[in-house]
Amino acid sequence: MRQRRLMNQINVVPYIDVMLVLLVIFMVTAPMLPTGTVDVPSVAKASQAKLPPLEVVVKSADELQMRDRSKTETLTSVSKNDLVARLRDAQASNPDQPVVIAADKNVRYDAVMQVMDLLQRNQISKVGLLVRPAQ
Numbered sequence: 219m220r221q222r223r224l225m226n227q228i229n230v231v232p233y234i235d236v237m238l239v240l241l242v243i244f245m246v247t248a249p250m251l252p253t254g255t256v257d258v259p260s261v262a263k264a265s266q267a268k269l270p271p272l273e274v275v276v277k278s279a280d281e282l283q284m285r286d287r288s289k290t291e292t293l294t295s296v297s298k299n300d301l302v303a304r305l306r307d308a309q310a311s312n313p314d315q316p317v318v319i320a321a322d323k324n325v326r327y328d329a330v331m332q333v334m335d336l337l338q339r340n341q342i343s344k345v346g347l348l349v350r351p352a353q
Contacts (some may be wrong), residue, residue, distance in 0.1 A: 270287035272308055276320070276330050284295065306342070309343065318347065
């Protein structure tokens with residue numbers, strides 16, 4: 219009768235089976251995870267501007283409004299080209315006047331960034347974002 223030799227290797231097949239089962243479980247449950255939401259932050263202490271800012275209000279990707287807080291509190295609808303022209307005229311007469319961009323929480327972030335990019339490409343200086351003070 220022949221004597222059996224001992225096998226000195228580890229059998230990895232059960233480990234591979236367990237890993238494949240875990241991989242399938244993660245692949246099935248990953249799409250069910252809830253996605254995160256981003257709330258616009260509020261600032262506890264915002265610096266106050268020396269001059270009243272020019273406010274650009276983004277209502278949607280295509281609808282822009284402007285308000286000059288030093289002259290009036292009413293919003294006027296403007297196109298992108300008209301917005302740049304008005305801001306250049308205002309900063310030509312007063313180069314230290316800041317420009318703030320305001321948007322509702324429901325406005326897409328992309329629309330706000332397009333307006334900010336438009337202002338930066340047209341050399342509008344002192345552009346910032348309007349924040350709500352903490353309560």
